[in-house]
Amino acid sequence: MVDEPDRRGFLKLATCAVGGGVGLVVLAPVIRLVLDPAGKTTVTTPTDPIDLGNLDLIPVGGDPRKVNIVAPLVKDAWTAARDVVLGAAWLRRTSPDKIEALSAVCPHLGCAIGWDLTQQNFICPCHDSRFSAAGDPLSGPSKRGMDPLPIAVKDGRLQLVWKQFKADTAAREEA
Numbered sequence: 001m002v003d004e005p006d007r008r009g010f011l012k013l014a015t016c017a018v019g020g021g022v023g024l025v026v027l028a029p030v031i032r033l034v035l036d037p038a039g040k041t042t043v044t045t046p047t048d049p050i051d052l053g054n055l056d057l058i059p060v061g062g063d064p065r066k067v068n069i070v071a072p073l074v075k076d077a078w079t080a081a082r083d084v085v086l087g088a089a090w091l092r093r094t095s096p097d098k099i100e101a102l103s104a105v106c107p108h109l110g111c112a113i114g115w116d117l118t119q120q121n122f123i124c125p126c127h128d129s130r131f132s133a134a135g136d137p138l139s140g141p142s143k144r145g146m147d148p149l150p151i152a153v154k155d156g157r158l159q160l161v162w163k164q165f166k167a168d169t170a171a172r173e174e175a
């Protein structure tokens with residue numbers, strides 16, 4: 001009989017411990033579900049080369065040609081989307097085996113850059129930044145030239161790696 005309070009105390013403690021353990025087991029997945037994906041990278045821009053079609057679609061020495069950059073698959077924390085338009089690039093073929101790609105995203109504040117047929121240079125309609133056919137800055141508020149994108153030809157097909165850069169900086173830094 002002398003031991004009774006100790007036994008009760010022990011039973012109380014054991015009950016709390018078991019109850020707490022069961023509660024943790026039940027709550028842990030719920031807490032994870034609620035918090036996920038906090039702290040993780042959710043959307044990843046594809047870093048693999050993207051096929052832009054046959055090299056012969058770009059005429060040698062002609063005006064630059066604008067192409068949409070479409071990723072076959074983009075995944076985020078919850079879903080996977082197919083054929084996602086990431087942006088656009090201007091392609092210029094200066095000789096039969098030399099092709100250049102420039103991002104169509106203006107380095108000033110990100111508007112879409114167009115090609116001025118009459119002046120034979122690039123223009124951004126938002127704040128009138130102009131760039132040469134090679135993408136060098138000519139006038140306007142942009143602090144740097146158009147951003148070049150890695151492009152290669154594999155088995156006669158154009159393969160471009162899409163990249164994004166920080167806006168309104170003189171140095172070219174990937175975003």
Ligand code: FES
Binds near residue numbers: 106107111126127140
């Ligand atoms: S966004 Fe292109 S000039 Fe401002």
